[in-house]
Amino acid sequence: MSVTGFDALDLRRADGERPVAFGGELGPEQLLTAYRHGLFPLPAADDYASAYNEALYGGAVEAGEVALLPGAEDPYALAWWSPDPRPVLRPGGVRLPRRLARRLRRVAGGAGDGAGDGAGDADTAGAAEWFTTADTAFGDVLTACAEGRRPVWLTDELRRALMELSARGAAHSVEVWEGEELIGGVFGVAVWPVLSLDSMFHRRPDAARVAVADLGARFGAAGGRLLDAQWDGPYVRSLGAVPMTRSRYLAELAGAPASGTLPTGRLPVARLV
Structure with missing residues (x-):
């Protein structure tokens, strides 16, 4: 499921024990916007960590349960979390x-x-x-x-x-x-x-x-x-x-x-x- 930005994410239905979204950019504006929407980033340290994210959550992404944000060559290199409860x-x-x-x-x-x-x-x-x-x-x-x-x-x-x-x-x-x-x-x-x-x-x-x-x-x-x-x-x-x-x-x-x-x-x- 691709979305255009953080404001398009439906956190009411998102699983609190896995990432809400992958991808997007990590500039200061994007980072501040994410925090305003109740999310925070967890970047992958290297290609292995990114591949691990894809192996672990790729099925949920394909099923539309975890969103993909635009702007990243490797979306699995950047996860966005919003745990529930907090x-x-x-x-x-x-x-x-x-x-x-x-x-x-x-x-x-x-x-x-x-x-x-x-x-x-x-x-x-x-x-x-x-x-x-x-x-x-x-x-x-x-x-x-x-x-x-x-x-x-x-x-x-x-x-x-x-x-x-x-x-x-x-x-x-x-x-x-x-x-x-x-x-x-x-x-x-x-x-x-x-x-x-x-x-x-x-x-x-x-x-x-x-x-x-x-x-x-x-x-x-x-x-x-x-x-x-x-x-x-x-x-x-x-x-x-x-x-x-x-x-x-x-x-x-x-x-x-x-x-x-x-x-x-x-x-x-x-x-x-």
Whole structure:
């Protein structure tokens, strides 16, 4: 089944456990339009991955159950997904582990200034060095999220499109720093009032969780109402994600856009508890 674009897809009948469509282009405009329609891309890493997509889903395409979008020489090199249900988080509802929350409360309460009982203070002092920024090192976060990931989905083409969306203010990152070292981060695409989380990374335990919580706090301060975690699983559930039906998700996506601007300045991690 060939369709002319994302607006021609009938997501009410699409299977939530396989791609909604294959093909199309991966430029910044197409990418932003896809997110506005409740879809996100999963490019194939190579010819083998593309052939695997065709072998796995070619029958559904021929039966008209999965759409083909125009503009691609190899349509199976680019899949578009819209899971049903969708794991989502409210901006202020991102959970941090209790051990980290206790650690940050000690920082906020003034511990970690050299007083105390040794081991606990060393742990707190490390936390005291953490701070966050937003949209300061978007390219570095992309690179870190791509490192060692298999299968490779952050292809060069997708990264170029995301960098362009970042330059336009439509894609955002949060960076977690320990001193001058980037130790964690997250990035995603905002189609207000929803921000879709694409990927995260950590180089210290819990740094990715801190990045998501920080992005949620900043997005909420700007008037955003929903974080979309895209793929369900134990990790996003541990962050506080709950499943939302696709129909309700699309209704949220169509809500009145927020008018705020994502705060980008340097902020202490301890404020999150």
